[in-house]
Amino acid sequence: DIPQILLSHGGGGRLMHQLIDTLFAAAFGTQATQHDGAVLPVNEGELAFTTDSYVVHPLFFPGGDIGRLAVWGTVNDLAMCGAVPQSLSAGFILEEGLSMETLWQVVQSMQQAAEIAGVRIATGDTKVVERGKGDGMFINTAGVGRVIAPQPVSPRRVRPGDAILLNGDVGRHGMALVQVREGLRFESAIESDCAPLNGMVRELIEGGIDLHCLRDLTRGGLATALVEIAKTSSLSFALEETKIGVTDAVRGACELLGFDPLYVANEGRCVAFVPEKQAESALQIMRRHETGRNAACIGTVEMEARGRVTLHNAFGTTRLLDMLSGDQLPRIC
Amino acid sequence: DIPQILLSHGGGGRLMHQLIDTLFAAAFGTQATQHDGAVLPVNEGELAFTTDSYVVHPLFFPGGDIGRLAVWGTVNDLAMCGAVPQSLSAGFILEEGLSMETLWQVVQSMQQAAEIAGVRIATGDTKVVERGKGDGMFINTAGVGRVIAPQPVSPRRVRPGDAILLNGDVGRHGMALVQVREGLRFESAIESDCAPLNGMVRELIEGGIDLHCLRDLTRGGLATALVEIAKTSSLSFALEETKIGVTDAVRGACELLGFDPLYVANEGRCVAFVPEKQAESALQIMRRHETGRNAACIGTVEMEARGRVTLHNAFGTTRLLDMLSGDQLPRIC
Ligand SMILES: Nc1ncnc2c1ncn2[C@@H]1O[C@H](COP(=O)(O)OP(=O)(O)OP(=O)(O)O)[C@@H](O)[C@H]1O
Ligand SMILES: Nc1ncnc2c1ncn2[C@@H]1O[C@H](COP(=O)(O)OP(=O)(O)OP(=O)(O)O)[C@@H](O)[C@H]1O
Numbered sequence A, B: 001d002i003p004q005i006l007l008s009h010g011g012g013g014r015l016m017h018q019l020i021d022t023l024f025a026a027a028f029g030t031q032a033t034q035h036d037g038a039v040l041p042v043n044e045g046e047l048a049f050t051t052d053s054y055v056v057h058p059l060f061f062p063g064g065d066i067g068r069l070a071v072w073g074t075v076n077d078l079a080m081c082g083a084v085p086q087s088l089s090a091g092f093i094l095e096e097g098l099s100m101e102t103l104w105q106v107v108q109s110m111q112q113a114a115e116i117a118g119v120r121i122a123t124g125d126t127k128v129v130e131r132g133k134g135d136g137m138f139i140n141t142a143g144v145g146r147v148i149a150p151q152p153v154s155p156r157r158v159r160p161g162d163a164i165l166l167n168g169d170v171g172r173h174g175m176a177l178v179q180v181r182e183g184l185r186f187e188s189a190i191e192s193d194c195a196p197l198n199g200m201v202r203e204l205i206e207g208g209i210d211l212h213c214l215r216d217l218t219r220g221g222l223a224t225a226l227v228e229i230a231k232t233s234s235l236s237f238a239l240e241e242t243k244i245g246v247t248d249a250v251r252g253a254c255e256l257l258g259f260d261p262l263y264v265a266n267e268g269r270c271v272a273f274v275p276e277k278q279a280e281s282a283l284q285i286m287r288r289h290e291t292g293r294n295a296a297c298i299g300t301v302e303m304e305a306r307g308r309v310t311l312h313n314a315f316g317t318t319r320l321l322d323m324l325s326g327d328q329l330p331r332i333c
């Protein structure tokens, strides 16, 4: 009945317990305010464990909101470890004055996103900071999941000859946000690509694909992710620009605003490094998924170990890719 | 060499990777910027999983700092689940302009706290928000640990006749912060009680103590924690006020400022509900620990199931305790 978040909602007393019981625990289906933590059954083996904080601005944007990002972003990082995401934690830092309606919408969106991805939000925390010391809401999620990949999924397992697969077009999430922030009106609005990738990854593993390395293409985009992997593995990658999907809307917005789509953040895109002879069957599995419908092989790992990423374009010229540097888009996730 | 945090430190590019490699990964001993998450070995059994965000103001205070709280607070929530804390995640939300020196100090403090508690900081995340949209730094930690208690540690296992044990004096953490914020000068400065409780809990379990329920006494203090447990278990607790330790300094500050020490936050205190016949041996184990040196039995669980907490004082009168409500201390953790 209180329309806005008060400092007392973080004070540890009656109001906080009411908020947790009626809003968070109610939405997430967790058991009221009873425990200091959650207890989960685990099997012998390997557990993936990851975290991200989400400070995206604005909280709602075409194709998603902070709640979806917070759930799917962490689900995706677990999937990139070759794991089946199991449970998430959700830590909220709320700014005094945040509308209760907004909080409710985000929490509903998180629960929906969790159901879609097949994970539980098992535990959480609620803090409130004074007006002007936060920005509406920040969310941290951490996640755990069981590793099911039979071999490590890691940059160190990338091998010369590996095919580099990409599950769809790049640049949509970042440009969807820029578009909103700058108040731009394109003919067709750009929607974020945010999506859970765990289903697709699981089928790749269960389909017998030997995933040498996975990486989701968040901050820094495709180029930065590949440069990182090249450095860590000390191998070089040759990419074909024409194979990298970019929608006309994203390309147009990037040209207008001076962005390179290869460096723009995504929230539902990843690269997969697989043995060349499994590339075709991996692509078939990916394409069966909504999030992999436009999957393509965008390049290969070269024989020489130089830690470089080169982009070959349609005109036969070549560009060396480096990490994102200089001006960047703040708070896109 | 950059003296302050820039927006680009959260942008996903070169600057962020440098910050992670040279500051976070260097301090925490994690492996550079190589993975989307950490992979940990687990045994078959139960995993405790918990999270807290830390927004304490100021960042440094007598007896501790935000880094210690962030590590030990989450370690303690895992311990309260009857678990041995294993790995933590660390998510940072930094405000543009934060001094690099301050960040470094906090990160060092976290690593030291992790070593003291015997846990690893295994994975993390770094976000930056614009000046005026945060407050120096917020930290979220999540943690996982193996449950070693042979029976569930839960309010539902509290039984009539149980002894209620408390590991030391209450009210220090909250009053240490109030003292700094209000610029008060007491004869002897009040120091936070913040401390890791996992060692003590582990010895209780290994010593064969059947821990029915544990709860650390953070926001809301001793009284709120007990009221919560009474409600969840539908049992009533009778406490003896004279057994509840409060230092003269804390009592004086509370009187001066109108606080009740039973409702003031602690960061190294917990209650343990144990079968009456194990109370003495549990106290002996607790007293062997620095954090349990002044452990005492402060009350018992009554026979009638009314969900009430009553406090009996030296003069023979009785007070009914309720949850903290009304004005509260913001941002004490
Ligand atoms: N935003 C939230 N979403 C889901 N569960 C939550 C949320 N906030 C709190 N909880 C749950 O409510 C219970 C009480 O949370 P609380 O943060 O008070 O416990 P705590 O961490 O032991 O205390 P403190 O945060 O003061 O250290 C826990 O079980 C926690 O998982
Ligand atoms: N503050 C930190 N402390 C410890 N490790 C960190 C910290 N920040 C990042 N890391 C580690 O650095 C690596 C890269 O982190 P990053 O956040 O860029 O990955 P990501 O979560 O996959 O990307 P994004 O946050 O854009 O979704 C990870 O291994 C992460 O655990």
Ligand SMILES: [Mg+2]
Pocket: A036, B076, B077, B080, B215, B216, B217, B218
């Ligand atoms: Mg607790």
Ligand SMILES: [Mg+2]
Pocket: A052, A073, A074, A077, A218
């Ligand atoms: Mg991520």
Ligand SMILES: [Mg+2]
Pocket: A124, A125, A126, B051, B052, B053
């Ligand atoms: Mg908490």
Ligand SMILES: [Mg+2]
Pocket: A076, A077, A080, A215, A216, A217, A218, B036
């Ligand atoms: Mg990632």
Ligand SMILES: [Mg+2]
Pocket: B052, B073, B074, B077, B218
């Ligand atoms: Mg806690």
Ligand SMILES: [Mg+2]
Pocket: A051, A052, A053, B124, B125, B126
């Ligand atoms: Mg991250």
